[in-house]
Amino acid sequence: MSYPVPTYKKLPENVQPRFLEDEGLYIGARPEVPRACQNIMENRLLTQEPGRKWFGDDGRILALPNPTKGFPSRPPMLTREQDIKAELETLYKKAVKYVHRSQHMIGSGDPPGNFQLDIDISGLIFTHHPCFSREHVLAAKLAQLYDQYLARHQRNKAKFLTDKLQALRNAVQTGLNPAKPHKSLDTTQKAINEYKSEIRQTRKLRDAEQEKDRTLLKTIIKVWKEMKSLREFQRFTNTPLKLVLRKEKVDQKADEEAFEAEIQAEISELLEEHMEEYDQKMEGYRAAYQQWKAWKKAQRAKKKKKKQAVEEHPHGEVEQPCPGEEPVKPVPPEPTDRALVEQQVRERAARSRRRPGEPTLVPELSLAGSISPNEQCPRAEVLRREDVKRRSVYLKVIFNDKEVSRTDSRPLGADFRVHFGQIFNLQIFNWPESLTLQVYETVGHSGTTLLAEVFLPVPETTVVTGRAPIEEVEFSSNQHVTLDHEGVGSGVPFSFEADGSNQLVLMTSGKVSNSVSWAIGENGIPLIPPLSEQNIGFRSALKRADAISSIGTSGLTDLKKLAKWAAESRLDPNDPNNAPLMQLISVATSGESYVPEFFRLEQLQQEFNFVSDEELNRSKRFRLLCLRSQEVPEFRNYKQIPAYDREIMEKVFQDYEKRLRDRNVIETKDHIDTHRAIVAKYLQQVRESVINRFLIAKHHFLLSDLIVEEEVPNISILGLSLFKLAEQKRPLRPRRKGRKKVTAQTLSDGDIKVLVNVIRAYDIPVRKPTASKFQQPARSSRTFSEKRAASPTTRSPTHSADYPLGQVLVRPFVEVSFQRTMCHTTTAEGPNPSWNEELELPFRAPNGDYSTASLQSVKDDVFINIFDEVLYDVLEDDRERGRGIHTRIERHWLGSVKIPFSTIYFQAKIDGTFKIDIPPVLLGYSKERSLILERGFDAARSLSAGSYITLFITIEPQLVPGESVREKFDSQEDEKLLQATEKFQTECALKFPHRQCLTTVTDISGKTVFVTRYLKPLSPPQELLDAHPNDPQATAELVARYVSLIPFLPDTVSFAGICDLWSTSDQFLDLLAGDEEEHAVLLCNYFLSLGKKAWLMMGSAIPEGAWYTERNTRLGSHEAWGPTAYVLTREQSHYLIWNPCTGHFYGQFDTFCPLKSVGCLIGPDNIWFNTQRYDSPLRINFDVTKPKLWKSFFSRSLPYPGLSSVQPEELIYQCTDKAAAAELQDRIEKILKEKIMDWRPRHLTRWNRYCTSALRHFLPVLERSRGEDAEDDHRAELLKQLGDYRFSGFPLHMPYSELKPLTEAVYSTGVHNIDVPNVEFALAVYIHPYPKNVLSVWIYVASLIRNR
């Protein structure tokens, strides 16, 4: 069966076999099949299926080309050495202990390595400087123009475009006379049209370029001429600049020919263009004309019809044809005139092109000129040169807003160039967010001024050292400088003309030449932080090849970025695929950018989107959800967001949007004076930035935050509990047991209560009998020495005999108010009452958010007010007396204690005796000293000016206070010094764990600063020094008072328990708010300048209400004293302790000194830690020279390195505007009066004008005497004036911060609560201005009831 089949059998009859291969068609190689097999197959096909469909034209079985490869192959070996794609690169990581990182960023599991950024600052050139002479100005201009010229010349765009034009014209020529006729006419026509439009565009571009070149050349020459004339005029030369114009001869004839040819070509093109336009217009005209004709016809027909209609209905309404609808008869377009076109072209050519035959001018700028020596110059010029010599410049390098290094200070050269040539290697951890150079200028030895900031771009990851080009970055400053010599100054108008016309204002500006690049490591790897740390999401190296993802969507409109990308990814400029892109880039980056009208990214995405972006952003529900999850204050813990947009009110966002809008608007409504409004705004910003900085750190959890673990009982605990069995059941002095702490998450409204246990009070003022009306008490004044030494009082009990026997002296009760809830105790009797009552006040967190952060920022205060309950007999009729009792209860405010909730929260409990804040004058009451003296009880106590109350305050259940953030801050201190501080602190903590030791603090920009840098003599306002020129003690007291008048603002409240920031004294005075450290630093600095020996004393003191801010959990468990800062001064033989926040001072042995323990003393050049056995100021020796008692930080082994101070050179005080203060005073008075009327909605409020004016006169007296010793005089005077009134009232005194504390204070006194029908009120405000806008506010509120 294997014999071959004849061909005729396989083909249809009478068909010759046809071999396609011979006809020139391609046929693949057939698979090789043995001949025998073929034969068998063919035979079989013929017999089984007689049809011939299996056979081809050539009589062989149909077959596909051979699909097999002719040679064996296998995939190449994968060796690791081969270039593995960047994105699949792996890196061997050692097993490391888990380092806690702020974010667990997936994908960047690698710890931050050592990355290095090299900043090469080679030099600086001023393009304008105040010391520029007029010639310099021109020279700078010339140099700039010349640079521009060179740049243009190098690029030579005009030439490029001309060539291109030529090429395009050639292409059109060949297109019109095609060599190959078979191409379809249509496509050529299309191509030609395209070419033509391109020619048009290119021509336009070229013309523009040429014109620019020419004007530039003209300007250069003009400036040079001006400069020459100036040199002649002033008869000396300042700059070595010299411009030489080189003429290059051209072949006149050839040039003319080329010019003419060019013009002819242009004319013909233009004509063609015009013709096209004309044709188009003609077309349009014809169409319009047809239309018009048709309309005309219709009109005519209509008219005819109408005529008939009018005839038919002579009285019918005649339709008026609307005149507006009538089309205008079209005008045929004008054909273009060749002569006109030619004229235009020639004009343009003359303007923008070199005339034929004119030599080419090549300007060359050289520095070959000579400068006139000083002797030949006038005096003003010599002065200018000297001034230039005195100036020097240096640069600071700021990385991520931190100064990292600075260049040497280099003198300014006569040519206003500064050469630095310094390279800074920045070892960095974070991805650089900003890189800034600050240009500083020093004049002589006086001051340094910041000229300008230069922002450097962060280099791309491909820019590494060695490959980075030197770039010039321009800067300019807006400073105004006027100089008294030849220098033209900066920001000041000057003129080149003699008559002063044509004025010019130039600002200091210049260029810094620098290069920024990534360093290369030892093994050639660039030290670049991994891209995943760049906070740009998931962009990485593998996307570098993709233009869109590597530039980002916004980059697409920015052609510069596109160009940059093209340069980086090394696009092949010759690749035809890239041609349009390259051309676009080359045109765009040359200056005149041509922004495409649109660019669509990810068309598919757009196609498949459900909704547009705007619609998504418009959704209120989504917005609300996002804002809530971002914890925006307005929406934090917002509950029940509706499921549908339509259910969300628009007004939900109003507050938030308003806040965003107002962020930069200074609101003066809440703050009466603008300075404070600005300060409040600034504080708000500082707060926000600090909070942002710590936000991440706050999400750190300790093990104990998450896990409550009961301790496994060990043997000692077991033993103790066994011991407890034998303990008596009700001990005489029971101890408080520790309570279990509750984490904040599980709480809800109503779970937390504030417990206030009011135990007892001492020395409450007692009522004075009204009989003392005519008694003139002896004026008693306490002297300074009396205060200091604990000598027994010399004051005699003058009026103790006045009390009728058995009458109650005072009936005090305590009212506690917190978050508008009030509770009060029962009424006790006597000046030393004992209540022993527990009051329970509910606590509500803002927005129901019981997280630690939210609790820390609760700003509410617990007010503890002490009132005297007075019973008045109101029986009108004496006959009734036997049958009924009609009394009215009045409450008289005696004093208050204010404790911020944050204090309770951080301290967990507050247990102690507090000084009651009693107004300096309490009419109708007096301190009852005599009785105590007689009883001989606690003689020392009687001396104390104040009254005291013993309280125990806690929160139920006990909350876990937020731990303060122990973040390591950046510092500019010497590393050695920092190590020493750490060592010092650990040593101290080891010995005396409870004593406060402070060596470094955080300044307002978040850097760690050594604390002694804050102390430096600073002089107080001159006004205070002049007040008591001969009495240093009085001056010191006045200064202390001045400091205490600066409002107190605890950091814990403002910075939400994050950290304690120290501001310098000038910042403090600018902010007009600070906590006790700032007060203490300022006071200490003042004392130092007064020539006293003064130290900052860190210790702990009884919290005086708000004077109690910092927390220290170690101390908290120990005693209820809070760490604080006081000032210690040394007088001739003794020490004085000053409380900076109240301005009071105490002797060392004063038992009433609130300072209870001393941790360390800080002087301007050293720190001493208290290593004595006791820490109470009563029992320690303040002689810091004794090394056994005080451990000093700087000693012989570590000498004081001479740290410069962070404080300013001197404080500048502006006098406060008296008129503004008076106006403020009036406004406050008015507002307070309105408030009081508001608080009494149901009663008529009458104002006693007579009394008000009396009070107003009295307040300045109080200010002068600082609220002391004026009481008796005042009382006598008041009684004289208002004899028949029952008067109760008191002056309140406080530093002015804003209005709210004032109204709160007035409200808390409860004066307005009197509802006796014939009551009258009096209110007077006095503001005493101190320098630097420090205001002392006195408010006198009183109620008067006419005696019957």
Place this chain on the structure above:
Amino acid sequence: MAEVHVIGQIMGATGFSESSLFCKWGIHTGAAWKLLSGVREGQTQVDTPQVGDMAYWSHPIDLHFATKGLQGWPRLHLQVWSQDSFGRCQLAGYGFCHVPSSPGTHQLDCPTWRPLGSWREQLARAFVGGGPQLLHGDAVYSGADRYRLHTAAGGTVHLELGLLLRHFDRYGVEC
């Protein structure tokens, strides 16, 4: 303006040769997706199984997305790490799975792999710990060619995810 809730937990992992395991996870979405609330990434505790092979984390995932398109459907990428007796951590596996697209609860098993490295690195890994890691972690879920990477299989991470879809039918996506 369709919304997707992804609620569920990372149950745990089986089949790892190391014992003390923890897991870093993250969810990656396309540009059309917007996270309304919840955290995109996290890390579980270290679990040392006492009985059996499975390390249980029961780490909650609760995310709420809004989307304007189906492109870039959320995908979950995981890194399983192990902690040795010295408290040192090393990579035990990378894993990746798409968040399911139908509503309801889903039990997912996500197999993991880790780069093998050169023989030297393998040797070092066996004796002193550590191991090769991807320099660019996004290769785990991006569709790059990985044919040059040599990997070893790790264990499996078990997930339980509940999906709630809203308003997809409004845009012609039926589910």
